[in-house]
Amino acid sequence: MSRLNVLPADEHSADVRSTLDQVGAQFGFVPNMFTMLASNPTVLDLVMTVQTKASRLLDARTRHTIALAVSEADGCDYCLALHTAGSLKGGMSVEDIELARAGSSVDPKRAAVARFAQRVIETRGRVSDADLAAVRGAGYTDPEILAIVTLVVRALLTNYLNNVNLTDVDIPAPDLA
Incomplete structure (x- = not known):
């Protein structure tokens, strides 16, 4: 039950x-x-503005991968439901959604971004040189790394709001079979 x-x-x-x-x-x-x-x-207004602006960062599947990896790391059931439904609607496979939640992907470049997103969470942004080298090695430029971190923070914002509230999950459960 919601708390706010x-x-x-x-x-x-x-x-x-x-x-x-x-x-x-x-x-x-x-x-x-x-x-x-x-x-x-x-x-x-702030959340809507951030969501709108963030939609211009990277491609949709990469944004979903980041949101799923972060929401899993944060244990945000609401955001996991929302991003799982959105990822399916956006054409991601069930396997790729499950991998994103685990910090990986069927696509090697997105696997690197998922791992990096989780490292940003785990280290509170104090990623290692090796973490940066890994995401760069997957083909991400420094401006794209800034976008990745921004998308991590965007996911954190809604994760925290929903976790504090214990927002009742009203997103229809997608068929993952």
């Missing part, structure tokens, strides 16, 4: 209702995470 109080829908400003309508159009419903975020319009 959520504002009733009729108490939201027109701007917040508009944002939630956009989220609803994207998902087919308004996920609990966004309802929770709407209780603080500035936080909702």
